[in-house]
Amino acid sequence: MSTLTITNPNAAGIDIGSEFHYVCVPEDRDEQKIKKFGCFTSDLYKLADWLKDCKITTVAMESTGVYWIPLFEILDSKGFEVVLVNARHVKNVPGRKTDVKDCQWLQQLHSYGLLHGSFRPSDEICVLRGYMRQRDNLVRSASTHVQRMQKALSEMNLQLPKVISDITGATGTRIIEAILNGERNVQRLASLRGNGIQNGEEAIAEALRGNYRKEHLFILKQEFETYKFHQQQIAECDTKIQDFISSNNDKNDTGNGATDTSSGTTKSEKFNLKDALKKMVGVDLTKIPGISVLSAQTLVSEVGVDINKWKTEKHFTSWLGLCPANKITGEKVLSSKTRNVNNRASTTFRICALAVGKTKNSSLGAYYRRMRTRLGAPKAITATARKLACIFYNMLRYGEEYVEKGLDYYDQKYQEKVVQNLNKKAQSLGFMLVENLVPQ
Numbered sequence: 001m002s003t004l005t006i007t008n009p010n011a012a013g014i015d016i017g018s019e020f021h022y023v024c025v026p027e028d029r030d031e032q033k034i035k036k037f038g039c040f041t042s043d044l045y046k047l048a049d050w051l052k053d054c055k056i057t058t059v060a061m062e063s064t065g066v067y068w069i070p071l072f073e074i075l076d077s078k079g080f081e082v083v084l085v086n087a088r089h090v091k092n093v094p095g096r097k098t099d100v101k102d103c104q105w106l107q108q109l110h111s112y113g114l115l116h117g118s119f120r121p122s123d124e125i126c127v128l129r130g131y132m133r134q135r136d137n138l139v140r141s142a143s144t145h146v147q148r149m150q151k152a153l154s155e156m157n158l159q160l161p162k163v164i165s166d167i168t169g170a171t172g173t174r175i176i177e178a179i180l181n182g183e184r185n186v187q188r189l190a191s192l193r194g195n196g197i198q199n200g201e202e203a204i205a206e207a208l209r210g211n212y213r214k215e216h217l218f219i220l221k222q223e224f225e226t227y228k229f230h231q232q233q234i235a236e237c238d239t240k241i242q243d244f245i246s247s248n249n250d251k252n253d254t255g256n257g258a259t260d261t262s263s264g265t266t267k268s269e270k271f272n273l274k275d276a277l278k279k280m281v282g283v284d285l286t287k288i289p290g291i292s293v294l295s296a297q298t299l300v301s302e303v304g305v306d307i308n309k310w311k312t313e314k315h316f317t318s319w320l321g322l323c324p325a326n327k328i329t330g331e332k333v334l335s336s337k338t339r340n341v342n343n344r345a346s347t348t349f350r351i352c353a354l355a356v357g358k359t360k361n362s363s364l365g366a367y368y369r370r371m372r373t374r375l376g377a378p379k380a381i382t383a384t385a386r387k388l389a390c391i392f393y394n395m396l397r398y399g400e401e402y403v404e405k406g407l408d409y410y411d412q413k414y415q416e417k418v419v420q421n422l423n424k425k426a427q428s429l430g431f432m433l434v435e436n437l438v439p440q
Contacts, residue, residue: 007113012051013106014061015099016068023047024103026111029054034100044071048078056080060110062087062102063118072120083110083117090115119319121304128244132301133344135237142230145223149176152220157210163199168227170194175208180221184212241297245276273297281305283395287402288388289364290356295348299392302345307396316393320346322386338382346385349392353384363410364388370414 015022021037021044030053037047051059058081061068068084075082090106109115121129146168150161158179164172171194178189190205197204274293277300278284285296310316317323321341327334357372357380359365364387371380391402419433426433 004112006111008058008111010055010057011107011110012054012056012059013103013108013110014059014071015103015106016062016064016071017099018065018067020099021047021071022099022103023051024100024107025051025054025056026107029056034103039067039070041070041074044074047071048074048080051075051080052078058083058110060085060106060115062090062106083115084120085115086118119309121302122306124248125301125304128241129301131237131241131244132298135234135241136298136344138230138234138237142227142234145227145230148223149220149227152216152223156212156216156220159207159210160204163204163207164197171197175204176220176224179212180217180224242271242273242276245273245280246271249276249279281396282399283401285392285395287404288352288391288395289359289362289404290352290354290388291392292352292355295352298348299345302343302348305396307393310393313390313393313397317386317389319343320349320385320389322346322349322382322389349385349388350381352388353381356384356388357381361407363405363407366407366410366414 009026011026013024017039019039021039022034023037024034027033030050035047035050037043059075060083061071063084064087072082072084085106090109106115120126149167153160153167160172160175161167164175166172167176171192174192175189178192183189186205186208187201189208190201193199193201193204274284274286277286277293277296281300282305285291285299286293291299307316310319314323320343321339323338324336325339326336353368356362356364357368364384367387368380368384371383375383394400395402423433
């Protein structure tokens, strides 16, 4: 009978809390194997020093909220191997649940090598990810203020969104600024129309006839100014992202000892995000159908450039929650639904899959439309997102550029697959499939 063996003798377990952290070390390391530390920075350094005194080399902690981040960074800088465990995956022993029992249970599981750490990119990618997530939050907040602007216009019966597709565009911004500056002549407001607007000045003037009440104008002014402030904040995030990518590429060039000054861009030149990402990753991710420059930037910030942290593409798609999570008991499949994950990379792949379905000449677009006809749009998005994730993984793993084989190649392969399945079905029934050659 096989027994569990200790694979990590120098393991410790930490139960993370908002006010206190409970730490457990092996029994032979200290007279008091469980200690409680506060959440202040000085307490965290005392915790790290105590672990050093106990000759601990690896630590397991729960990823509870954001309270683990300061301790994780301090322990990582001190040279500890930190295993970040999802709290849902760590089941406590039966009985009364306490913080002391939690840290003991973590230490015991980790000493036997039964815990698997959650993915966390390198420190450099964490910086980029922080900028990108802040930018995403600002975009979401700005969209909320746009909706409130539309509501204020509707309450004044100004039907500007019906004649202009985007009220935050050049034409919409000029008209709203003129309204806030006191202009009420609808003809003058309509004359601010840009050349790209489909509706004429008469339609715009008719849409701007309404009831300009003071309280609605006040709300419109505040929401418009807040929206512009968010746009400034987004621009600052873009500058930080550009500086980070440029400095990272320059650092890699310096490290390799081969700096190409002829192809490099100066600060006075316009920043080319597509070329900068290609230089950072090594391949052009925008060649994949459906993946735009901003989508590629989001994926790199969430996943990083070191794709070897996942052994295969199956491990990668499982982490993304894009493959079936089979639940089998009694040799019966109870469920094969995909896991519900809160993963920005997975969401980005799904958005790109939806964009792929609108492409007409790509093989992935044909695949999406065929799956949508057979399984419906939600499952087709998941299946296409998985294909995009596999292509993304292989490009980063092997450094190969994506080559689009076209719609005809996909139709030919699909036809061959259908014929092969028909041959197998005919043979299982005792028949033989004969090709019917139609004369020219």
